[in-house]
Amino acid sequence: MTNITPQTYGDGDGASYLNIAGAATTVVKGYPGKLVRITNNKKVASGVITIYDNASAASGTKIGTITNPGTLLDNAQTYEYGCHFKNGLTIVTSAADDLTVVFE
Numbered sequence: 001m002t003n004i005t006p007q008t009y010g011d012g013d014g015a016s017y018l019n020i021a022g023a024a025t026t027v028v029k030g031y032p033g034k035l036v037r038i039t040n041n042k043k044v045a046s047g048v049i050t051i052y053d054n055a056s057a058a059s060g061t062k063i064g065t066i067t068n069p070g071t072l073l074d075n076a077q078t079y080e081y082g083c084h085f086k087n088g089l090t091i092v093t094s095a096a097d098d099l100t101v102v103f104e
Helices: none
Strands: 016-021 024-029 033-042 048-053 061-067 077-085 089-093 098-103
Touching: 016 024, 024 098, 033 048, 033 061, 033 089, 061 077, 089 098
Parallel strands: none
Antiparallel strands: 016 098, 024 089, 033 077, 033 098, 048 061, 048 089
């Protein structure tokens, strides 16, 4: 599991971002907040991204699952969420995707 210090936007809107590159279980935020969006900068065929409302593990309440198709027809794709999470935010990537996660 990877714990990474997120970067904060400079415009004062309260949002932060974190880049996740490669297959990993990443604790994005260890307490309540808001998932704004996920941009898949480099998609991997058949890659799976699973998003959990959990402060420390890849279990519990699942916010969503993004599954890339076996044949990729486009490049970067952004998924807007705008949802609050109660416990924390953990993201699991199964392949060498390159994601940017924006959260508050």
